[in-house]
Amino acid sequence: MTKAEIVRELLDKPKFREMPNNTFARFLREKHPNVFSSVERARDIVRMVKGVKTKSDKMATKDPNKTKYFQEALDNLPEPEEPFITTQYSLNHDRYKRAGVMCDVHVGHHDPTALKTAIVFLKGENIDNLVVNGDVFDGRSVSHWERDLKSFDAQKELQQNRLFWGAIRKAFPNIPITYKFGNHEVWWQRYLRDHCVNISGIPEFQLEIILKLQDFNIDYVPDLDSIKYGKTMFLHGHEFKSKSSAFNISRTNFNKCHEDAIYGDAHKTDQFIYKTPSGQEFKTYNIGCLCNLQAPFRPYNQWNHGTGIVHILDKEGNYEVENKRILNGKVL
Numbered sequence: 001m002t003k004a005e006i007v008r009e010l011l012d013k014p015k016f017r018e019m020p021n022n023t024f025a026r027f028l029r030e031k032h033p034n035v036f037s038s039v040e041r042a043r044d045i046v047r048m049v050k051g052v053k054t055k056s057d058k059m060a061t062k063d064p065n066k067t068k069y070f071q072e073a074l075d076n077l078p079e080p081e082e083p084f085i086t087t088q089y090s091l092n093h094d095r096y097k098r099a100g101v102m103c104d105v106h107v108g109h110h111d112p113t114a115l116k117t118a119i120v121f122l123k124g125e126n127i128d129n130l131v132v133n134g135d136v137f138d139g140r141s142v143s144h145w146e147r148d149l150k151s152f153d154a155q156k157e158l159q160q161n162r163l164f165w166g167a168i169r170k171a172f173p174n175i176p177i178t179y180k181f182g183n184h185e186v187w188w189q190r191y192l193r194d195h196c197v198n199i200s201g202i203p204e205f206q207l208e209i210i211l212k213l214q215d216f217n218i219d220y221v222p223d224l225d226s227i228k229y230g231k232t233m234f235l236h237g238h239e240f241k242s243k244s245s246a247f248n249i250s251r252t253n254f255n256k257c258h259e260d261a262i263y264g265d266a267h268k269t270d271q272f273i274y275k276t277p278s279g280q281e282f283k284t285y286n287i288g289c290l291c292n293l294q295a296p297f298r299p300y301n302q303w304n305h306g307t308g309i310v311h312i313l314d315k316e317g318n319y320e321v322e323n324k325r326i327l328n329g330k331v332l
Contacts, residue, residue, distance in 0.1 A: 003035055003042075007049045021046050089221050091129060091178065093230040093312045093319075100127035101234075101308040103264025104289035106138040106184070107164045108157055113329045114305035115290045119171050121324070121331045125309055129175050131227065132168075133264040133287065134182020134236030137161055137207065142191035145297065161211050169216045179213065181223035182265060183238035226261075229310060230317030237265025237286070248272055250284040260284065262310065262321065267291070267303035269325050285321050307331070 001009070006028070010016040016024060025043035029036050036042040091099065100122035105115060122130065141154040168177065188207040192200035199205050208220045221227055227234040240256040242249060242265075250272035253263055260283050267289035274282045288306020295301075305326035312319050325332040 003045045087225045091229040096129040097312040098127045099310040100130045103133045103287045104135040106291035118307035130177045132179045135184040139184040139187035165216045178219045180221040182236035232260040237263040254284040269306040
């Protein structure tokens with residue numbers, strides 16, 4: 001017999017039904033020492049069988065909102081800081097069907113041949129919008145990494161970037177251009193925060209203002225926000241802190257995002273397609289860079305030049321990606 005069955009059998013007798021719980025528990029302990037390990041344990045079983053609530057049970061079931069001190073505790077919780085919330089911008093895939101993509105130009109350290117080849121290719125493909133997916137601004141003049149003396153001229157670097165955007169707007173005068181900031185654009189704000197905190201919040205000192213993006217009719221997207229385009233989206237790649245040296249960076253990014261997306265940042269061309277048992281397909285792409293393929297901080301690497309086009313296929317936003325490599329001035 002179980003402990004509860006022993007108690008129920010005894011409670012069928014009036015003598016035990018009227019017996020106080022403590023007395024009943026002592027009786028059970030003396031009568032069945034091998035079953036009830038202690039008087040306290042026996043009393044718990046008696047209470048359970050009788051359906052009697054303990055003091056802790058009663059406190060647990062009591063409505064805490066009606067308890068004065070509990071409510072005061074809730075009212076005295078500290079107020080949180082304003083929460084960080086990302087935004088997803090949207091490109092109208094019903095209107096714009098062919099998005100050109102350029103990534104990682106790193107103006108001032110760009111490859112002129114690769115950059116011109118990408119512009120000529122995208123122009124010839126009659127794209128109807130252009131997404132520049134991060135790291136146009138190299139930021140070496142304000143980098144937190146080791147710098148050489150040639151890299152300290154921030155004024156020159158900013159001017160080079162303004163010349164770049166002027167040239168891009170002349171090359172594509174009649175289409176929307178969206179510039180998503182990458183991790184290098186963040187270096188500007190980080191420098192202001194660390195070295196010029198008193199002016200870091202002034203609008204006129206923000207990078208998008210200094211670069212005069214509004215004058216060139218360039219839409220800019222902050223670095224941690226995404227751009228939705230049909231059933232895919234644009235992310236620079238730094239948002240997940242993936243290692244650019246990963247063997248298949250697209251797969252690495254998919255394992256962190258679990259959605260279709262198009263990335264830059266890693267400076268190399270690759271893709272990853274994952275098909276679920278139910279037949280659902282996920283696709284991630286990484287677009288090659290347009291900067292020099294060697295840098296003092298990484299002279300040996302797996303970088304390559306590249307560009308791409310995203311074709312919207314239908315109203316549902318299904319799409320295809322032409323993920324192109326550029327080699328010796330030719331699009332492959």
